[in-house]
Amino acid sequence: xxxxxxxxxxxxxxxxxxxxxxxxxxxxxxxxxxxxxxxxxxxxxxxxxxxxxxxxxxxxxxxxxxxxxxxxxxxxxxxxxxxxxxxxxxxxxxxxxxxxxxxxxxxxxxxxxxxxxxxxxxxxxxxxxxxxxxxxxxxxxxxxxxxxxxxxxxxxxxxxxxxxxxxxxxxxxxxxxxxxxxxxxxxxxxxxxxxxxxxxxxxxxxxxxxxxxxxxxxxxxxxxxxxxxxxxxxxxxxxxxxxxxxxxxxxxxxxxxxxxxxx
Amino acid sequence: xxxxxxxxxxxxxxxxxxxxxxxxxxxxxxxxxxxxxxxxxxxxxxxxxxxxxxxxxxxxxxxxxxxxxxxxxxxxxxxxxxxxxxxxxxxxxxxxxxxxxxxxxxxxxxxxxxxxxxxxxxxxxxxxxxxxxxxxxxxxxxxxxxxxxxxxxxxxxxxxxxxxxxxxxxxxxxxxxxxxxxxxxxxxxxxxxxxxxxxxxxxxxxxxxxxxxxxxxxxxxxxxxxxxxxxxxxxxxxxxxxxxxxxxxxxxxxxxxxxxxxxxxxxxxxxxxxxxxxxxxxxxxxxxxxxxxxxxxxxxxxxxxxxxxxxxxxxxxxxxxxxxxxxxxxxxxxxxxxxxxxxxxxxxxxxxxxxxxx
Numbered sequence: 210x211x212x213x214x215x216x217x218x219x220x221x222x223x224x225x226x227x228x229x230x231x232x233x234x235x236x237x238x239x240x241x242x243x244x245x246x247x248x249x250x251x252x253x254x255x256x257x258x259x260x261x262x263x264x265x266x267x268x269x270x271x272x273x274x275x276x277x278x279x280x281x282x283x284x285x286x287x288x289x290x291x292x293x294x295x296x297x298x299x300x301x302x303x304x305x306x307x308x309x310x311x312x313x314x315x316x317x318x319x320x321x322x323x324x325x326x327x328x329x330x331x332x333x334x335x336x337x338x339x340x341x342x343x344x345x346x347x348x349x350x351x352x353x354x355x356x357x358x359x360x361x362x363x364x365x366x367x368x369x370x371x372x373x374x375x376x377x378x379x380x381x382x383x384x385x386x387x388x389x390x391x392x393x394x395x396x397x398x399x400x401x402x403x404x405x406x407x408x409x410x411x412x413x414x415x416x417x418x419x420x421x422x423x424x425x426x427x428x429x430x431x432x433x434x435x436x437x438x439x440x441x442x443x444x445x446x447x448x449x450x451x452x453x454x455x456x457x458x459x460x461x462x463x464x465x466x467x468x469x470x471x472x
Numbered sequence: 473x474x475x476x477x478x479x480x481x482x483x484x485x486x487x488x489x490x491x492x493x494x495x496x497x498x499x500x501x502x503x504x505x506x507x508x509x510x511x512x513x514x515x516x517x518x519x520x521x522x523x524x525x526x527x528x529x530x531x532x533x534x535x536x537x538x539x540x541x542x543x544x545x546x547x548x549x550x551x552x553x554x555x556x557x558x559x560x561x562x563x564x565x566x567x568x569x570x571x572x573x574x575x576x577x578x579x580x581x582x583x584x585x586x587x588x589x590x591x592x593x594x595x596x597x598x599x600x601x602x603x604x605x606x607x608x609x610x611x612x613x614x615x616x617x618x619x620x621x622x623x624x625x626x627x628x629x630x631x632x633x634x635x636x637x638x639x640x641x642x643x644x645x646x647x648x649x650x651x652x653x654x655x656x657x658x659x660x661x662x663x664x665x666x667x668x669x670x671x672x673x674x675x676x677x678x679x680x681x682x683x684x685x686x687x688x689x690x691x692x693x694x695x696x697x698x699x700x701x702x703x704x705x706x707x708x709x710x711x712x713x714x715x716x717x718x719x720x721x722x723x724x725x726x727x728x729x730x731x732x733x734x735x736x737x738x739x740x741x742x743x744x745x746x747x748x749x750x751x752x753x754x755x756x757x758x759x760x761x762x763x764x765x766x767x768x769x770x771x772x773x774x775x776x777x778x779x780x781x782x783x784x785x786x787x788x789x790x791x792x793x794x795x796x797x798x799x800x801x802x803x804x805x806x807x808x809x810x811x812x813x814x815x816x817x818x819x820x821x822x823x824x825x826x827x828x829x830x
Contacts, residue, residue: 268696270692270695270696289700290695290696290698291695291698291699291700293696293698294696294697294698295698299697300696302693306690306692306693307689307690307693308685308686308688308689308690308693308694309689309690310685310688310689310754311682311685311686311689315682315685318679318682319682319683319685319686319694319697319699320697322679322682322683322686322697322698322699323697323698325679327678327679329675329680329707329711332674332675332678332679332680333671333672333674333675334671334674335674335677335678339678340486343489343678343679344485344486344489347485347489348485351485382697386697386698
């Protein structure tokens with residue numbers, strides 16, 4: 210998009226031969242792909258293709274039966290979600306999973322939980338180091354609030370916000386963890402054109418300014434083709450295509466999957 | 473009109489992160505503390521101190537404890553009464569074995585015993601939620617109460633099978649036992665409750681409070697963000713039981729002056745649960761509102777009609793208060809699940825913009 214975009218670097222995350230099934234249902238079979246540092250990577254596919262399951266595997270929420278995931282050169286079979294999170298992977302959710310009873314600011318502050326160290330006792334007294342830490346993180350969160358242009362709603366309980374803003378707060382909460390790899394599950398679902406444009410701008414800015422690697426699932430093909438560096442296409446849990454947006458667009462298997470084909 | 477924040481600018485995050493960012497709120501709290509620490513001890517009668525203020529404060533503390541667990545972390549518990557009992561029995565045992573250590577130390581220490589028991593019974597909370605967890609905590613209630621009845625060691629093999637509070641002093645001042653004055657006990661309870669409320673407020677406004685609320689609102693999202701569910705939930709159980717334990721120890725040592733196992737039965741658990749439902753789940757202020765209403769209502773019903781020349785039979789009063797509390801619980805569950813605290817918030821919000829609501 211802009212000239213300052215960083216070139217894709219070494220492989221950050223490598224997924225090899227991942228297979229996942231729930232009982233008799235094969236959600237993912239033999240999926241492999243690589244995500245390079247600093248790139249915007251998209252996973253697309255029709256409904257039920259296994260895209261969200263793929264993210265859940267990367268997250269450590271699902272444990273695939275076969276295959277391996279290599280992140281920053283470390284291969285793992287099973288990993289707990291909190292270990293994944295502490296290694297710098299954050300995500301947003303398809304159907305917004307904000308903490309509805311809390312304010313925007315508190316939601317974003319919660320995103321920094323892993324970075325905070327003060328123990329129970331120090332916090333209970335809220336004096337000295339604990340207070341100082343709280344304020345430092347508040348300052349960081351204010352930068353995110355500033356970046357996402359949500360200053361006016363920082364004290365509003367998120368349950369009361371409109372959908373588009375909730376999506377934005379959720380992005381803010383993920384950014385608060387200062388992730389190296391940001392997983393976005395349909396960041397633009399259900400948005401109008403203007404909101405989509407804003408969201409695209411935020412995603413690209415995150416990618417530019419912080420160098421965050423983005424892996425997103427999205428159904429809006431216009432958006433995907435415009436902002437992705439590379440795309441992988443899933444259908445019925447299998448990988449049917451991968452490559453630059455133009456390659457994928459002209460891939461016959463992909464066109465068949467989306468438009469349907471007569472058997 | 474007077475309650476307005478216009479013109480109060482905050483120039484630092486310290487000021488903005490404060491628990492009471494609005495000046496009028498700070499004045500309000502100052503006035504309440506002044507009344508509690510100065511006016512009530514000087515002007516209050518023995519009846520007011522012994523029968524109203526002491527139990528009100530103790531129940532407020534227990535309600536804060538349960539609110540940390542149920543209101544903030546979203547884990548329903550029916551074991552409050554038992555955890556209070558653990559505090560009371562632990563305090564009794566500790567002070568009988570080490571009588572030379574000050575009773576105030578043991579009241580706080582008994583909270584830690586309750587916290588340990590709370591963690592034990594909190595273990596199922598990783599796997600089960602909602603009503604099922606409530607049943608699991610109900611097991612705690614019955615099992616612990618059974619222990620209080622069946623283990624005579626807990627009451628030092630008393631013939632009466634009950635706790636008899638011994639006399640304990642701080643210097644010359646008699647703190648517990650039949651010879652202590654309501655005024656001393658009131659002051660002790662007040663100091664403990666105020667300090668512990670302040671600590672609870674700091675906890676819920678910090679990282680741990682946010683983690684609890686995150687687990688309450690969206691446990692899967694919280695987990696994927698790196699919040700470990702089991703330690704977070706167990707911490708909530710521990711802190712909650714600590715508060716309940718201290719409340720239980722104070723209930724026996726600074727109010728009843730003696731207790732048997734039946735004091736900590738299931739009714740006690742429900743009593744505190746009703747307080748936080750009516751007062752407001754997830755609000756410390758709500759714990760006070762709930763305790764005031766549930767505890768104060770029967771007292772009002774008993775004395776106000778009599779003052780008005782309308783003597784009610786004591787049985788009638790009891791039935792009446794059951795009736796009113798029951799109706800209120802149904803009302804709040806349907807109309808305002810966030811309880812009196814939310815009503816208070818709405819009223820403040822209205823005042824803030826009055827008379828131009830737009």
